[in-house]
Amino acid sequence: MTDQEAEELFSQIARILRENELDWLATEIAAEAAEGRSAPKMLSVVERDMPLLDGRMQGSRRRVEFTHVIPLTSKEHVGVSIKALRSIVVSSAVVLDELTKTLANGVPYTVSFVSEADQPSVTISSEDARRLSTAGRHLEAHLNSIEAESAH
Numbered sequence: 001m002t003d004q005e006a007e008e009l010f011s012q013i014a015r016i017l018r019e020n021e022l023d024w025l026a027t028e029i030a031a032e033a034a035e036g037r038s039a040p041k042m043l044s045v046v047e048r049d050m051p052l053l054d055g056r057m058q059g060s061r062r063r064v065e066f067t068h069v070i071p072l073t074s075k076e077h078v079g080v081s082i083k084a085l086r087s088i089v090v091s092s093a094v095v096l097d098e099l100t101k102t103l104a105n106g107v108p109y110t111v112s113f114v115s116e117a118d119q120p121s122v123t124i125s126s127e128d129a130r131r132l133s134t135a136g137r138h139l140e141a142h143l144n145s146i147e148a149e150s151a152h
Contacts, residue, residue, distance in 0.1 A: 003074040003075070010033070010081060014029065014030060025089075028084065029080060036070055037070055041066050045064045047062070086140070089136060092132070093139070094133070097136070100129050109126045110124065
């Protein structure tokens with residue numbers, strides 16, 4: 001996958017999330033990608049601490065480690081997206097699938113998810129849960145193929 005293809009894929013993922021009313025996830029992914037990654041950097045620092053007889057200052061050198069931010073590559077942006085999609089969308093589908101198997105036994109049900117941030121609760125029917133579980137499995141397979149392609 002070229003850098004341009006990775007940039008297009010990253011944009012496409014964000015667009016699909018927004019089209020499916022997952023703006024918050026698209027925003028979180030964009031923010032994480034923009035943060036870059038931290039990396040240590042060693043710098044040589046001279047401390048002028050002792051005057052010499054001729055008036056010059058004698059310095060001592062020491063190495064100091066700093067942390068700096070390295071911008072993510074286009075392919076790393078895609079990796080951030082894949083990780084987030086697995087963490088949020090795919091894992092939610094797996095949880096719903098397990099709820100269906102454990103609680104339902106073929107009986108229709110609804111599940112309500114309540115936000116800690118005073119957001120309206122979300123209610124999902126057993127039919128919606130089944131569709132989301134199926135979509136989660138398809139998404140996982142698609143993410144695996146994207147990862148395999150981006151490795152080349």
